[in-house]
Every structure is written in structure tokens, then in C-alpha cells.
Amino acid sequence: MAKSIGVTLSERVVAGLVVDHKLAGPMRVFPEAHDDEYALVEMPADAIMHTLCQQIIQVADGATDIVSVGVGVPGVIRNGVVEEAPNLAQLKGARFQEVLGGKLKENGLNASVNLLNDADGFAAGIAATHGRLDSIVRVWTLGVGIGFGRYPFLPGAWEGGHTTVTLDDKENYCGCGGRGHMEGIMGHRAMRLRFLDMEPEEVFEAAAKGDARCLDFKRLWHKALAAGTATSIHLDGPGKFFIAGFNVRFVDLSMLKDYIQRMVKMSPLQAYSLEIVQDDAETRIIGAAVAAEQAATR
Template identity: 60%
Template sequence: MTKNEMKNIGLTVSQRIVAGIVANNKITSELQCFPASEEEEDGLVELPRETLIKVMCDEIITLAKTVETVYSVGVALPGIIRNGIVEDSPNLPQMKGAKVEEELCTALKNQGISTTVKVVNDADAVAAGLAAVHGKLETVVRIWTLGTGIGFGRYPLTEGIWEGGHTVVSLDDKETYCGCGGRGHVEGIMGHRAMRLRFLDMEPEDVFAAAKKGDPRCVEFKKLWHKALAAATASSIHISGAGKFYLTGYNVRFVELPMLRDYIEQMVRMSPLQGFSIETRPEDAKNEVLGAAVLAQQSAK
């Protein structure tokens, strides 16, 4: 059996835990979810850290029982992830400081499952998943995930923090809506949570619907929203060069690509950097599950 044919498990933790088996850079099992109902998708943030890690372990064990051998396990989590440790995670604050790789390896070994565990940032997992889906595993892929927060992912993995959602795109002292408490961040403008704080009388979808009808306040915010993403993308282009960007997440529905491209082109004026491209992709947990498993397999020895 070649390395690609070996069975790996990918698991992502965000609103819910979603897990599946991956082989040959494809998901080969049905996905299993916890909680099972999407109506309980905010329940994970209320679980104590020990309980959440136990649930993750239980999901992995359930899948492991369906295959002969598990080559590796990949886990995607929001936040700053380094050396298998969650250094910070505003969206899952109870996980701050958790040594997830070590704790999961120990728990799995106690159940007779000896395998390697790789923990990665969830946006990096999305980037790896999209690279696998589109046959781009030999190229650099960058993605923005537009949801409760704003994630920035890059494939292949490289050293760095890569918290691109906290890129500073405004010098306005009043821009303090980011979940981390920082000022002027792209997440403080574009994040779902931030939009709800900004428009206490409207849901984000109502804001963009009103903008289409010409409401002045909402029209101005729609422009600001797109300018924030354009500024963060332009910053990435100026640092790492032009290339492919994917946009995904449940708020990708608000993106108007012509407007976004126009703003980026106003910000990126040097001709060698103007060869960028942007595509939108619907939110799909399969990408994170696949990407987490792909990254785990690549890092396994």
C-alpha cells in the first residue's frame, strides 16, 4: 500500500465537529457530525476544554474502528496553532493553551490506536482541501474564510502566525469590533459577529439587502466591507506576490467580485503584482476535513 492509499482521518472543529476518512487525497467515508443537529451548532463554545477534547477523541475512535489502520489524524481548529498547541483561539476561548496533539495522541493510545496527530489552523486546512480538490497540491494557494471571524489560510504550510483576519485595514479609532479587541482589523469590519455589533438593529443579511435597495448607511458599509477585504488581500499580494485567492465561508454570499477586484486594482499598482485571480467557493466542511487529513499525512513520518 502506498502512502497515498493509506487511511487518514480529518476532523474540523468550529460550530460543530465534522470528521471523515481520507485516502488518495479524497474523502472516502460519510462525514459524521457532533452535535448531529445543525440547530445546536453553537454548543461547542460552551463545552469545557476536557469535554471538547474527549468528544474529538470519540469521533476519531468511531471512524478508526471502520478501517484496519489509521496512518495519521489531522485536526483543524480556529486560532493560532503552533507545535501542536493552541496558543490562542478567540472563537473557542476554552482551548487556549491546550496541547491538543499530545492530549489526543495519549487518549487514542489508551484506546489501542497508535497514530500521529497533526493540529493545524482551520483556514490552512481549507486551503489544503481546496488545493487537493482542484489538483493544486504543487502550487501556492491562499484563501479567506468569511464567517463569524475572518480566517486567512495558505497552502503549503509555512512558518508564521498567519492571522490575516487581524490585518489592520483602518486607522479609525472607532473601529473596535474585532473579537480579539484589536483596533482597525479586517475581522472587525467583515466578521459576522462584528457586523451584528455594528448594526444592532439589523442582521448582516438585512444590511446587504438594504444596500441593494439603496439605503445610504448600508451602501456605505457594503463599500467599506469590500474595501477591507481588498486592503487585506492587497497587503498579502505586496508581501507574497500575486497568485490565486479563494474566498469561502458562509458570508461569501455577500461578495461582489467586480467591486472587490476594482478596489484591489486601485491598491495594487506595480505591474508584476497585478496577475492575481480571485474565485469564490461555497462553504463546505468537506474542504476542512480533507485539508486537515492531507496536511497530517504530509507531516507524518
């Protein structure tokens, strides 16, 4: 039985032991208090690395047959280095994979470490839990920002949430500073900046009641998601797209499918499908572990 440890790092650290692509035992969470959401944001990079190491060692619980450790981190991840991390800026430039691997060895855990974008880890988790490890899986995560994950892993930045979907110079709400991005339309932060007098849920509630301004935005929001999906289809081919995240509640699948159909007209590219799934830590942990196992055998 293949044993790996999967870890996700975002608002908190969540780690778990994965055996044959299934979670084995309880997950460890730091910080444990759900209202302490800024604990990691305020930590120096060295302290985050130490915390990760301690959580992993506790999950391992003295086992010597763990082959790999996978860590999902939001941002641009390449060759084991965090090149950009908007939500954990102190990690930018960190040789994360190398440093964490060294710390684990110092604590008696000699396992390969694989660092990947957290959305890619989520895509791998969906592939593992949905029996699609032999297929291309793509996932949009709709939250504070917009994440895009792909399985199997391919080299590249894959910052799909920053796909340019409009040429309107006024569309400048993306947190990266770029104009016309999906995230600048769909991201929770961007929506709050756009509607200073309303929360995002209030915008969609008003749209359902026929408010013209909010209904126009609902259409723009869905067109942005459709445009990002259509772009991926044109670049990477058709297939299954999963949609998750706390703002998946705003998705109108009928509207979204209609817009995608208007954008994707070449018949060989029309064999795509959409499915809404729950975004949970267990799937992300499994995905990070699966990706680490596969990286260890490449």
C-alpha cells in the first residue's frame, strides 16, 4: 500500500495521511481555531515552514514507509520554488521544496517532497476520487480570487484566473493589477470593490429580483467564466470541467452553458461537460498526495 502525506496551505495548514488514494485517519489543522484566519498571513516564512514540518511529522507518527509528501500552495509554483504568492507574500522566492525536504530529514522523515499549486492539487484530488486518473481534469475554484487547476500536471504558470476576458480598460479590479482578468470580474474581493454599497450575495439576490444593474453584472460574471472555459477548451481540448469554491453558489449552469455554446463552435471541441462539486480539504489533501506519488516515480 502506497503511503503519502498530503498538505494544503492557505488560510490554515491542513495535513493528512493518504493510503492508496484514500484518507487514512484524522486530518491535522493549524491553527485549530476557525476565527484565527490571519495567523499564517502574519507568520514569517521560516515560522510557516517550521509549522508545516511539525504538522507533517505528527501525521507521519513515526512511520518509516511514507514515500512522498505533497504540499499545495496558492500562487505560481515552479521547480519547487514559490515564484509568486499573493495571499502569503512572505513566501515569494522561497525554495520551499528543498527547505522543507531538509527539515523533514532532520526530523527523521526521509520522503520526497513535491510542491504544487493548490488548485492543481485539487484537480488531482477530483481525478482520484472520481476515478478519472486516466483523464484530463480541469477545475475552477471561485473564492476571494479565481483558481484554475489541471490534472495531469504540465509545466507552466497556469494562472487561469488571470485569463483576459474583456478589453474594457475600466475592468481593473483584479488584485494583481492587470486589466480585463476573470478574477477582476468574478473574484469575491473584486466584486466587493465594484459594488461598494452591496455584498456579492446581495448583488445576485437583487439580480434574481430583476434589478437591471445587478442582472447586467450577473451576465458579465457568467460570460467571464464562460470565456475562461472556452479559452481552455480551445487551447487544451474538450473534457470535463469541475466548478467549486464558496462562490459556486452564484453559478447558473443553464446561463453558463449557453454562453460557452456561443463561444465554442468547432465540432471537435464540443465534447465538454460541466459539474459543480464541493471544495473540501480532504479532496485537496488526497490530490496533493497523489501528485507527490506521481512526481516521485517520474
